[in-house]
Amino acid sequence: xxxxxxxxxxxxxxxxxxxxxxxxxxxxxxxxxxxxxxxxxxxxxxxxxxxxxxxxxxxxxxxxxxxxxxxxxxxxxxxxxxxxxxxxxxxxxxxxxxxxxxxxxxxxxxxxxxxxxxxxxxxxxxxxxxxxxxxxxxxxxxxxxxxxxxxxxxxxxxxxxxxxxxxxxxxxxxxxxxxxxxxxxxxxxxxxxxxxxxxxxxxxxxxxxxxxxxxxxxxxxxxxxxxxxxxxxxxxxxxxxxxxxxxxxxxxxxxxxxxxxxxxxxxxxxxxxxxxxxxxxxxxxxxxxxxxxxxxxxxxxxxxxxxxxxxxxxxxxxxxxxxxxxxxxxxxxxxxxxxxxxxxxxxxxxxxxxxxxxxxxxxxxxxxxxxxxxxxxxxxxxxxxxxxxxxxxxxxxxxxxxxxxxxxxxxxxxxxxxxxxxxxxxxxxxxxxxxxxxxxxxxxxxxxxxxxxxxxxxxxxxxxxxxxxxxxxxxxxxxxxxxxxxxxxxxx
Numbered sequence: 001x002x003x004x005x006x007x008x009x010x011x012x013x014x015x016x017x018x019x020x021x022x023x024x025x026x027x028x029x030x031x032x033x034x035x036x037x038x039x040x041x042x043x044x045x046x047x048x049x050x051x052x053x054x055x056x057x058x059x060x061x062x063x064x065x066x067x068x069x070x071x072x073x074x075x076x077x078x079x080x081x082x083x084x085x086x087x088x089x090x091x092x093x094x095x096x097x098x099x100x101x102x103x104x105x106x107x108x109x110x111x112x113x114x115x116x117x118x119x120x121x122x123x124x125x126x127x128x129x130x131x132x133x134x135x136x137x138x139x140x141x142x143x144x145x146x147x148x149x150x151x152x153x154x155x156x157x158x159x160x161x162x163x164x165x166x167x168x169x170x171x172x173x174x175x176x177x178x179x180x181x182x183x184x185x186x187x188x189x190x191x192x193x194x195x196x197x198x199x200x201x202x203x204x205x206x207x208x209x210x211x212x213x214x215x216x217x218x219x220x221x222x223x224x225x226x227x228x229x230x231x232x233x234x235x236x237x238x239x240x241x242x243x244x245x246x247x248x249x250x251x252x253x254x255x256x257x258x259x260x261x262x263x264x265x266x267x268x269x270x271x272x273x274x275x276x277x278x279x280x281x282x283x284x285x286x287x288x289x290x291x292x293x294x295x296x297x298x299x300x301x302x303x304x305x306x307x308x309x310x311x312x313x314x315x316x317x318x319x320x321x322x323x324x325x326x327x328x329x330x331x332x333x334x335x336x337x338x339x340x341x342x343x344x345x346x347x348x349x350x351x352x353x354x355x356x357x358x359x360x361x362x363x364x365x366x367x368x369x370x371x372x373x374x375x376x377x378x379x380x381x382x383x384x385x386x387x388x389x390x391x392x393x394x395x396x397x398x399x400x401x402x403x404x405x406x407x408x409x410x411x412x413x414x415x416x417x418x419x420x421x422x423x424x425x426x427x428x429x430x431x432x433x434x435x436x437x438x439x440x441x442x443x444x445x446x447x448x449x450x451x452x453x454x455x456x457x458x459x460x461x462x463x464x465x466x467x468x469x470x471x472x473x474x475x476x477x478x479x480x481x482x483x484x485x486x487x488x489x490x491x492x
Contacts (some may be wrong), residue, residue, distance in 0.1 A: 003089055003182060007038045009045055009204065010188040012052035013197025019044045024178055024204070029095030029324040030315055030366045038181055041205035046173065046213040049201035053144040053171035054219055056198030061141050061169035069116040072167060074194045076112035079105060082190050086183060088316070090155050093182040095323040095366065096278050097315045101155070107449070108159030111465065114449035115167040118467045132484035138477045141169035142221035142245075145473060146214040148207070148235070149184070150227045151177035151326055152281040152389075157249075158184045160453075160464040161224045166199065168473035173201045173220065175210050179326055207231070218242070222473065225249075226283075228387075229413075229458045247462030247472045249283065249454055251387040252415030255408035256286035256444065257398070257430060260294040262420035263442065268299065271393075272306050274418070274444040276371050279325050280334075280391035283459075284416035286444055287388065289395045290404050296397045300375055303393075304350040307371035312355060313362055324366035325390065331367035334390030341374045341383035346394070349373040379410045387413070401426055405433045414456030418444045437463075 006023075008015035022040040027033065041049075060068065079086065083105045090101040125137045147161045154176050165172050176184045181204040188202045203210050214220060215238040223246040225235040232250040239246035256274050258267050274286030291299050315323030325331045331354065338352045351372030355363040362368075369391055377384050377394040384394050398404040408417060408430075418440040419430040431439040437455045440446070447453045452466035462472045 002085065003035055003092065003186075005036060007036055007182070007185045007204070009039045009041050009049070010185060010192075010200070010202040011045070011049045012201070013192055013195075015189075018042060018205075019048075026093065026179070026182060028092045029326055030092075030362075032366060035092055036182060038185070038204045040178075041175070041203035041210040043209070043213040045203060045205070046210060046217055049173045049203055050144055050217050050219040052198035053173055053201055056196055057141065057143050057169065057171035060166075060171065060196060060199055065119045065122065068167065068169070069120045071194060072112050072116040072119075072163065075191050076109045076116070078190050078194060079109040079112065079187070082186075083109075086155065086186060089186050090183045091315045091323075093180045094152065094154065095315055095326055097320050097323050098318065100278060104153065104156040107447075108156060108163070111159055111163045111449045115163045115467075118470065119167045122467075122470070132482060134481050134483075136479045136481070138479065139168070139470070139474045140477050141474055143170060144220050145170045145172045145222045145224060146217065146220040147172055147174040147224045148211055148214065148227065149174065149176055151180040152278065152283075154180045155183040155187070157226050158187070161226075162200065164464070164469040165224070165473045166195075168470050170222070170473055171199045171201075173203060173214060175203050175205060175207075175214055178204065178206055215239075220244070222246070224462075224472070229460075232460060245472070247464070247469075248460035249462070249464060250415075250458060250460035251413055252283045252285070252455065252459050253288055253385065253387055253411050253413045254284055254286050254416040254418075254436065255288045255290050255411070255434065256417065257290045257404045257408060257419045258292060258295070258299065259404075259419070259421035259423070259426060260292045261422045263422070264295075264299075266442070267420040268302055268306060270418075270420070270444045271299075271303055272310065272371070275393045276307065276310060276322055276391050277445065279322055279369065281326060281330070281389055283387075284438070284445070286416075286418060287393060288384065288408075288411075289393055290398050290407055291395060292404070293397050293399055300349060300373070300395055304373050307350050307373060310371055312368055312370070313359060322371070322391065324368045326367075328367045330390065331369050334369060334388055334392060337383055337386075337388045337390070338372060338374070338392060341377070341381065341392075341394070344381040344383065345376060345378070346374040346381065346383060347376045349375045349395075351391070379407065385411065401430055405430055408434045412458040415454075415459035416440070418442075
């Protein structure tokens with residue numbers, strides 16, 4: 001399997017053209033060549049997909065949990081079998097380096113296997129109230145789930161939604177981002193003989209047309225969205241209009257807090273990786289670095305030197321650690337933030353510009369950007385408060401644990417963060433006090449299966465990658481049973 005020159009919409013188990021005949025061109029960020037022409041879904045295509053999903057989900061839910069688990073496990077196996085191809089497609093489509101996209105493929109294969117195990121072990125409950133009265137609590141699916149995923153981690157985030165939604169007994173209509181639809185279409189292609197037709201429907205298309213049609217469709221009973229906080233508010237409002245549940249995983253401005261007793265070299269490398277991985281296009285990126293005043297100057301100088309050595313280039317090259325940004329528009333947006341930061345009074349310690357030339361002129365073939373560090377940043381600056389979504393790190397100095405906690409919590413976001421110290425008491429104090437959904441201690445970025453991921457505040461609500469996410473894709477039904485054959489006597 002490789003990238004097809006043309007992809008249709010995946011509806012009811014097969015590919016077909018959009019009813020309008022419209023297509024969009026998908027290009028590689030590295031080099032800019034056209035990768036494929038992809039059908040663009042509109043409202044009538046959403047109607048078809050929802051109809052197919054509505055037809056299929058009752059039969060899928062009626063299958064015993066062990067059978068559904070076997071199907072999910074088979075999907076995981078098929079992903080493993082196609083690991084290299086899927087990773088290559090994801091790298092070509094997003095510009096992310098091959099080592100990272102391989103990790104994503106492995107993670108989603110594991111997630112399907114994880115949820116196969118979850119539904120085999122899930123136990124519904126029976127409560128006996130007295131000898132004649134009892135109640136059963138059952139878990140039932142919503143039916144048709146509408147999911148919208150962003151351009152930065154299309155395969156990973158699609159899997160985060162698909163695995164629990166299907167495990168809970170739903171069918172899914174999912175829209176990948178217009179820029180990066182190929183890996184999700186490839187997943188539909190390789191699992192078409194495993195998943196029943198109609199269970200998975202993939203609709204590339206614009207947010208204004210296809211996305212809005214998904215949000216408004218009366219046949220969709222649950223929404224799941226990952227993306228910017230601004231769009232997330234709109235999704236939440238649309239869900240509220242129809243009184244349906246929604247899972248939101250939104251933006252972040254995560255604080256990475258380094259104490260003077262931390263493992264210096266490990267914390268230094270992690271500080272670079274936490275923000276420069278995937279060119280900083282990560283919602284949970286460690287984009288705010290808080291360094292204790294005792295080591296601040298040395299740490300920042302060493303970090304700037306380290307960032308200047310990061311290998312930037314062809315994302316398919318095993319030695320590359322940073323590829324191009326997803327688009328020229330995204331790079332322009334990030335550079336505007338860098339300019340804004342200097343206007344606000346920040347200092348560029350390194351980077352702040354686009355590389356030129358490079359081996360075989362590669363830097364001139366795509367939207368590459370040098371790793372950037374801004375120092376002298378204060379909490380009121382926009383570069384400290386807003387999500388830049390690029391390889392730009394803002395650095396703040398703190399004096400003690402209380403000061404570090406206060407700076408970390410001085411944000412509307414609450415998705416993730418980290419604390420680096422050898423003192424377990426300090427680590428636990430900070431981890432419990434920081435208002436975020438995830439706090440790593442002496443680490444950054446791991447989100448293994450079985451570890452709930454989601455945010456506080458403007459970072460959204462709901463959890464993914466954990467069995468608790470079944471609660472977001474199902475609803476509880478109580479059946480109350482009375483075995484007493486006597487009368488009520490209430491009218492006497």
